[in-house]
Amino acid sequence: MRAADLFVRCLENEGVKYIFGIPGEENLDVMDALLDTSIRFITVRHEQGAAFMADVFGRLTEHAGVCLATLGPGATNLLTGVADANMDHASLVAIAGQAGTTRLHKESHQVLDLTRIFEPVTKYSASLLEPDIIPEVVRKAFKVALTPKQGASFIEFPENIAEMDIAAAPLPVSQPLEAEPPAEKVEQAAVLISTAQNPIILAGNGVVRARAWRQLSEFAERLNIPVANTFMAKGVIPFRHPCALGSAGLQANDYVSCGFDRADLVICVGYDLVEYHPYLWHPSRDRSIIHIDNAPAEVDAHYPVRVGVTGNIGHSLQRIAALSRPHEGAHIRPLRERLVEEMNQHRDDTDFPVKPQKIIWDLRTALDLEDIVVCDVGAHKMWMARMFRCEYPNTCIMSNGFASMGIAVPGAIAAKLAFPERNIVAVTGDAGFMMNSQEIETAMRNRLPIVILIWNDSSYGLIEWKQVNRFGRISNVRFGNPDFVKYADAFGARGYRVQRTEELPGILQEALASDTVSIIDCPVDYRENIKLTEQLGSLVCPT
Numbered sequence: 001m002r003a004a005d006l007f008v009r010c011l012e013n014e015g016v017k018y019i020f021g022i023p024g025e026e027n028l029d030v031m032d033a034l035l036d037t038s039i040r041f042i043t044v045r046h047e048q049g050a051a052f053m054a055d056v057f058g059r060l061t062e063h064a065g066v067c068l069a070t071l072g073p074g075a076t077n078l079l080t081g082v083a084d085a086n087m088d089h090a091s092l093v094a095i096a097g098q099a100g101t102t103r104l105h106k107e108s109h110q111v112l113d114l115t116r117i118f119e120p121v122t123k124y125s126a127s128l129l130e131p132d133i134i135p136e137v138v139r140k141a142f143k144v145a146l147t148p149k150q151g152a153s154f155i156e157f158p159e160n161i162a163e164m165d166i167a168a169a170p171l172p173v174s175q176p177l178e179a180e181p182p183a184e185k186v187e188q189a190a191v192l193i194s195t196a197q198n199p200i201i202l203a204g205n206g207v208v209r210a211r212a213w214r215q216l217s218e219f220a221e222r223l224n225i226p227v228a229n230t231f232m233a234k235g236v237i238p239f240r241h242p243c244a245l246g247s248a249g250l251q252a253n254d255y256v257s258c259g260f261d262r263a264d265l266v267i268c269v270g271y272d273l274v275e276y277h278p279y280l281w282h283p284s285r286d287r288s289i290i291h292i293d294n295a296p297a298e299v300d301a302h303y304p305v306r307v308g309v310t311g312n313i314g315h316s317l318q319r320i321a322a323l324s325r326p327h328e329g330a331h332i333r334p335l336r337e338r339l340v341e342e343m344n345q346h347r348d349d350t351d352f353p354v355k356p357q358k359i360i361w362d363l364r365t366a367l368d369l370e371d372i373v374v375c376d377v378g379a380h381k382m383w384m385a386r387m388f389r390c391e392y393p394n395t396c397i398m399s400n401g402f403a404s405m406g407i408a409v410p411g412a413i414a415a416k417l418a419f420p421e422r423n424i425v426a427v428t429g430d431a432g433f434m435m436n437s438q439e440i441e442t443a444m445r446n447r448l449p450i451v452i453l454i455w456n457d458s459s460y461g462l463i464e465w466k467q468v469n470r471f472g473r474i475s476n477v478r479f480g481n482p483d484f485v486k487y488a489d490a491f492g493a494r495g496y497r498v499q500r501t502e503e504l505p506g507i508l509q510e511a512l513a514s515d516t517v518s519i520i521d522c523p524v525d526y527r528e529n530i531k532l533t534e535q536l537g538s539l540v541c542p543t
């Protein structure tokens with residue numbers, strides 16, 4: 001068969017259902033071979049969109065998301081989304097065409113050394129320089145992407161290799177079982193927990209990847225220990241759970257930081273340092289830390305691990321809980337109550353533009369608990385992380401390691417493909433929206449009814465917030481926007497403009513019930529940003 005046919009069979013063998021991408025001249029054979037498979041190709045409008053779609057698909061499913069581009073500019077356009085997946089530890093396999101091997105050694109049209117370009121943003125980067133190695137390279141790319149800590153792989157496929165003949169078959173798929181936690185470390189962790197005065201748990205996205213959220217909640221409940229979660233771990237413990245303390249990661253003091261201030265022991269579970277630097281929650285460096293993860297801890301001066309329990313996270317939690325003494329845990333109640341009070345405070349607000357807290361209240365009210373929000377990056381992400389309640393993991397997707405703007409619209413498209421029966425909302429700033437809004441056409445063409453909720457402030461809001469905090473004035477952050485309702489209309493989508501705060505719940509309801517793409521232009525009152533900074537600056541921890 002053709003090498004390209006073997007390649008797509010290998011992809012099918014890995015369980016690939018979708019490939020997001022843009023065809024090019026150097027992958028004509030692969031595109032042709034795909035026609036004879038069960039794989040659905042989602043043609044996008046910018047390769048960055050394809051990479052973000054694969055990234056979010058990888059986060060939401062137990063499979064790696066797959067994206068494809070041509071060589072040179074197509075491949076470099078993939079880079080941001082691939083880096084995002086790799087840093088946020090989402091499983092992704094990126095594929096790019098390449099010029100024939102007869103012209104890779106010299107200056108040549110559109111040729112870049114792609115395997116080298118992708119090396120720093122992947123765990124594995126390889127070129128299919130011989131047709132015989134296709135089964136090994138594809139298997140390795142998927143195995144590496146799916147093995148903790150998950151991340152991205154890159155495969156380059158030169159066009160002359162793709163058209164060669166080859167007789168070979170895909171390799172059997174198997175993933176290694178995670179190691180069991182060493183009994184000695186489990187016992188040491190249990191002693192530390194049992195003798196601590198005020199332990200706290202910091203749960204990270206590794207809990208989501210390991211699908212260990214049930215064991216985490218049981219651990220917290222049995223031992224009565226409060227749980228703070230990182231942004232990407234929202235929902236690993238249901239917010240309604242009495243042990244849930246909320247999200248940690250706002251780079252400022254917050255109620256949840258009061259929990260860290262009081263703690264003498266921090267139990268980090270599936271915590272990725274890339275999300276929330278330890279100096280922000282552990283400036284004093286004097287607390288004991290237990291590291292529970294399927295990978296050893298990163299070395300960091302503010303992350304001095306007393307006991308590292310490396311192995312299957314769920315099993316580690318179960319075994320440590322069985323040996324540890326429960327705590328009283330009542331001291332978190334005032335922290336939770338203050339946070340909940342704040343969440344409820346603006347539920348009936350009618351001021352216009354709409355306050356961030358009110359947008360979040362209305363959105364949470366309009367959505368079912370299993371519906372999925374894909375959040376972009378900006379001030380709105382900070383508000384969402386802090387105030388959007390999640391009862392289930394993977395219901396509020398955030399880019400928080402690489403923290404790249406532009407993920408929300410393509411991410412929502414991938415989420416709708418992964419979960420067609422759920423409502424999917426892209427929550428985005430006006431700037432992040434415009435970075436990948438061309439994918440509205442992809443959603444329309446594929447009949448994927450997502451809702452896009454734009455927090456409109458005609459500014460790079462988060463940067464404005466930081467500039468005002470630091471210097472008391474703003475520098476080059478303001479811009480104009482197109483008319484988003486007309487913009488929606490031009491795509492054949494449905495546009496809404498919120499003109500009075502009271503309209504938002506009804507608009508959300510109508511958009512969620514609609515069978516087309518809905519774009520909601522919601523003016524946001526970001527004067528609340530500065531108010532929040534002031535409020536948190538003078539925060540006195542409740543007792």
Ligand SMILES: Cc1ncc(C[n+]2csc(CCOP(=O)(O)OP(=O)(O)O)c2C)c(N)n1
Nearest residue numbers: 378379380404405429430431432460461462
């Ligand atoms: C691709 C990319 N470019 C720049 C940044 C830096 N950055 C972070 S937030 C932000 C502003 C986001 O503005 P907007 O999308 O309107 O959201 P808002 O902050 O107003 O809620 C910028 C420029 C980034 N994180 N990612």
